[in-house]
Amino acid sequence: MTGVTGRDAAAPDRRRFLTAGAAVLGAASAQLWLPAAARSAETPLPDGVFSLGVASGDPLPDGVVLWTRLAPDPLNGGGMPDRVVPVEWEVAEDERFRGTVRRGVAQARPAYGHSVHVDVRGLRPGRSYWYRFRAGGQLSPAGRTRTAPHRHSAGGTVRLALASCQNWQHGWFTPYADMLAQDPDVVLFVGDYIYESVPSATAPRRHEGAGEPYTLTQYRNRYAQYRTDPDLAAMHAGAPFVVTFDDHEVDNDFAGGIPQDPDKQTQEAFTARLAAAYQAYYEHMPVRASAVPTGARIRMHRRLEFGRLARLNVLDTRQYRSDQATSQAGALDPSRTMLGADQKRWLLDSLHGSPARWNLIASQIMLAETDLLVGAGKQWFYDAWDGYQAERNQFLKEFRSVRNPVVLTGDRHLTMVSDLKEDFADPDSAVVGAEFVGTSISSNGDQDQAAFRREWDPRRPDNPHWKLLDAHRGYHLFDIRRDGIDARVRIVDTVRQPKATPSTLARLRVEAGRPGVHLV
Numbered sequence: 474m475t476g477v478t479g480r481d482a483a484a485p486d487r488r489r490f491l492t493a494g495a496a497v498l499g500a501a502s503a504q505l506w507l508p509a510a511a512r513s514a515e516t517p518l519p520d521g522v523f524s525l526g527v528a529s530g531d532p533l534p535d536g537v538v539l540w541t542r543l544a545p546d547p548l549n550g551g552g553m554p555d556r557v558v559p560v561e562w563e564v565a566e567d568e569r570f571r572g573t574v575r576r577g578v579a580q581a582r583p584a585y586g587h588s589v590h591v592d593v594r595g596l597r598p599g600r601s602y603w604y605r606f607r608a609g610g611q612l613s614p615a616g617r618t619r620t621a622p623h624r625h626s627a628g629g630t631v632r633l634a635l636a637s638c639q640n641w642q643h644g645w646f647t648p649y650a651d652m653l654a655q656d657p658d659v660v661l662f663v664g665d666y667i668y669e670s671v672p673s674a675t676a677p678r679r680h681e682g683a684g685e686p687y688t689l690t691q692y693r694n695r696y697a698q699y700r701t702d703p704d705l706a707a708m709h710a711g712a713p714f715v716v717t718f719d720d721h722e723v724d725n726d727f728a729g730g731i732p733q734d735p736d737k738q739t740q741e742a743f744t745a746r747l748a749a750a751y752q753a754y755y756e757h758m759p760v761r762a763s764a765v766p767t768g769a770r771i772r773m774h775r776r777l778e779f780g781r782l783a784r785l786n787v788l789d790t791r792q793y794r795s796d797q798a799t800s801q802a803g804a805l806d807p808s809r810t811m812l813g814a815d816q817k818r819w820l821l822d823s824l825h826g827s828p829a830r831w832n833l834i835a836s837q838i839m840l841a842e843t844d845l846l847v848g849a850g851k852q853w854f855y856d857a858w859d860g861y862q863a864e865r866n867q868f869l870k871e872f873r874s875v876r877n878p879v880v881l882t883g884d885r886h887l888t889m890v891s892d893l894k895e896d897f898a899d900p901d902s903a904v905v906g907a908e909f910v911g912t913s914i915s916s917n918g919d920q921d922q923a924a925f926r927r928e929w930d931p932r933r934p935d936n937p938h939w940k941l942l943d944a945h946r947g948y949h950l951f952d953i954r955r956d957g958i959d960a961r962v963r964i965v966d967t968v969r970q971p972k973a974t975p976s977t978l979a980r981l982r983v984e985a986g987r988p989g990v991h992l993v
Contacts, residue, residue, distance in 0.1 A: 518609030519545035519552055525700040527606065528709035529618035530716065530759030531777060532659060534598035537618050537713055539564070540759035541606045543587040547697035548681050550690050553587045560589050561607040564596070568603045568615065581608065586693050588756040598623040616710040619658050626780030627830070628955060632657045634712075635949040637719075637837075637883025638665040638913035641699055642676035644968030646914050648947045649704035651963055651975035653711045655950055660712055661785070663883040664719025664837040665916065666754075667695050677918070677969050687746050692753035700757065703971075709759075716758050717773050717787050719837040719884055723750040726856055728796045730769065744769045774816050776823050783953050784829035786820055788812065790837045798855045807863040817864070824875045830955050830985065834880045840865060841891035841908050844935045857884070869895050872905035877985055879958065880908040881949075886917040888949070888962050890941040890981060892989040900937060907983045907990035909960060911949045915968045920944045940990055941979055958983040960990075 522543040530538045539562055546552025558581040566572040575595060581587040589606065596602060599622040606613040622629060634657040639646050652660070672680040686692045700706060720726050724746065725733045732738040738746070747769035755764050755771065763772055774789040793813025798804040812820065824832055834840075838857040846852035853859035872878045872893065880893065893906035925944040933939060947964035960981040965973035980993040 516609065518543070518554070518558065518611065520611070521545040522553070522608055522611050523606065523613040525697060525757075526706040526710055527604070527613050527616040528759040529604065529616055529713040531761060531775075532619060532621045532713045532715075533594075533777075534621045534624050534780075535596050536592065536594040537596065537602075537620060538759045538761055539589075539591040539593055539604050539606075539616070539618070541589050541613055542697075542756060543581050543589075543608055544697055547701065548694050550693065551586055551697070553581075553583070555583050557582050558587060558608055562589070562591050562593075562604065563607075564593055564602050564604045566600070566602060568617070570603065570605070570615075574602070586753070586756040590760070590762065592761055596620050599626065599629075614710055618713045621778060622780035622782065624778060624780060627782060629780075629782065631659070631779045631783055631951075631953040633951045633953060634660045635663065635881050635883075635909065635911040635951070636660060636914055637663045637911055638886055638916040639699070639702075639705070640665070640668045640670075640721075640913070640916040641678050641702070642668070642670065642673050642680055643918040644677050644915040644946070645971050645973075646702045646705045647965050647968050647971070647973035648914050648963065648975070649702075649708040650973070651965065652948055652950070653704075653708050655963070657712050657950065659779075660708065660714045661835055661881060662714055662716045663835050663881065663911070664717060665721040665883065665913075666716065666718065666758075667692075667699050668721045668916075669695070669724060669750075670721075687742075687749065689749040689752055692749050693756065696753055696757040714759055715777060715785065715787060715835070716760065717789060717835060717837060718754055718791065720791060720856075722754055723747060723791075726797065727791065728794045729792060731796050774812075774819065778829070779953075781828055781830060782955065783831040783833055784823065784827045785833045785835060786823050787835045788820070788837065789816065794861070798860045801851065801853070804853055804855055804860045805862050809861050809863065811858060811861040811864055820868075821871060824871065824878065827876065829876070831877045831879060831953055831958065832875055834878065836880055836882050838884045839882050839889065839908070839910050840868075840880050841889070841893055841910075841938055842897035842936065843889075845932060847931045847935060866896065869893060869905055872988075873903070875906075877983075878906040878988075879983060880906065882908060882910040883913075885910050886913040886944075888912040888941060888943040888945070888947075888978070889939060890960075890962075890990055891936075892938045892940065894938055897938070904938075904989040906988050909949050909951075909981075909990075912943065912945060912947050912962075912964070914948065915946060917944070917946075919946070919967050919969050940992060941981065943978055945978060947975070947978070956985050959993075 528540040544551040564575040732743045751766040751771040777785045795809045858865040889910035892904045896902040945964035952959045962978040
């Protein structure tokens with residue numbers, strides 16, 4: 474979140490951080506952190522308490538959330554003693570921790586899986602910081618984070634990476650290695666951080682456990698497994714994340730309190746499953762205390778400001794939605810809601826009251842139309858916004874009076890970049906915004922590209938708003954400036970191996986004041 478000069482000036486320190494290895498940073502000063510009396514008084518903990526690494530998230534101009542979870546036996550409930558454990562934390566202006574600016578002690582509690590969420594304040598805007606934790610004489614890897622720009626800052630650049638859909642069983646999370654090398658200021662993850670599917674004996678990597686997770690311990694184990702992916706761990710240690718969930722963090726295609734298979738999960742059982750899934754989600758994400766679940770509810774919709782350059786509205790399209798439609802008539806029913814009344818009002822107020830140059834919306838599921846039927850007629854995905862068309866169409870009309878709206882989406886396991894039309898039923902209606910549906914990190918694995926083209930290319934004449942369609946794995950990278958957003962679709966050649974070769978598939982641009990997106 475700097476101008477070009479600032480980014481270049483910080484590059485040497487950044488490169489040293491990327492190549493030094495986070496676990497090594499600060500090791501020489503580890504024994505100097507605590508007084509000798511305090512070190513000798515510590516009750517020994519099992520080795521490897523920081524096996525899940527460190528993370529940061531939800532950056533503010535003066536603060537950021539720091540995260541870790543003590544878990545010496547991560548795939549078996551964590552392996553921690555059943556007691557509260559004090560965890561020291563430290564924030565510095567340099568990677569060697571010579572210039573400590575904040576420090577304190579947090580409590581890792583058994584009730585929250587010995588996770589730690591430190592909401593650090595008093596930092597300076599638009600700056601990089603390094604952080605680490607210490608517990609029981611053990612030192613965590615070091616992480617690097619970055620605060621948001623000053624709230625009145627109108628210039629410079631914010632580099633944002635968009636990611637979603639990382640299925641452990643479909644491959645390694647190799648796109649993160651390239652993402653880390655691109656040095657984003659913030660990573661936006663829009664859903665399907667874990668998958669709840671059963672273990673597969675034929676997958677490149679096998680899910681832990683014996684079936685789907687239902688209990689808190691089972692969800693903890695699944696998250697812990699995902700956090701052991703080395704590229705994901707390194708990316709979490711390299712930049713702050715802004716996260717929201719979609720369906721697979723709980724149950725495929727669930728809607729509000731309704732499971733995918735209500736004939737197999739009673740309402741009482743699914744409510745308990747929701748509570749377990751939401752708590753495990755909170756325990757493993759770098760989010761603020763506002764996201765502490767209350768039973769089967771968790772507050773995830775929120776907004777983050779990046780100066781006057783960009784406002785990011787993070788949606789929750791799962792908890793408040795009506796059940797999915799099963800017909801075109803149902804999809805057009807005006808009573809159906811994706812967001813619920815309160816979140817809908819919150820979003821409209823945020824968009825119309827925004828002082829920002831760019832109004833970004835993080836939506837877990839695709840807003841633009843997908844007409845699957847070749848030729849006359851329509852066939853839609855009812856789980857996406859196409860299944861909630863009255864509410865979707867209202868938002869698209871509102872976009873005409875919103876400054877530079879851009880929607881950032883996941884879910885599809887495809888790159889689908891589109892113009893947003895005021896009325897998709899009318900091919901001549903006005904373009905009111907742009908949408909980037911980011912491809913998956915690993916979900917769907919290494920797809921057969923020729924088979925994908927045979928299936929999807931015939932649909933393009935029925936979807937003229939699509940600007941780019943592709944089925945490689947990867948992520949999207951955005952450089953957001955006052956005059957425009959420059960986007961790159963970054964892909965990898967494989968996720969079936971721990972290493973991959975990255976490349977740029979396409980470059981796109983959104984011009985300020987000119988709705989829509991075009992290929993460069």
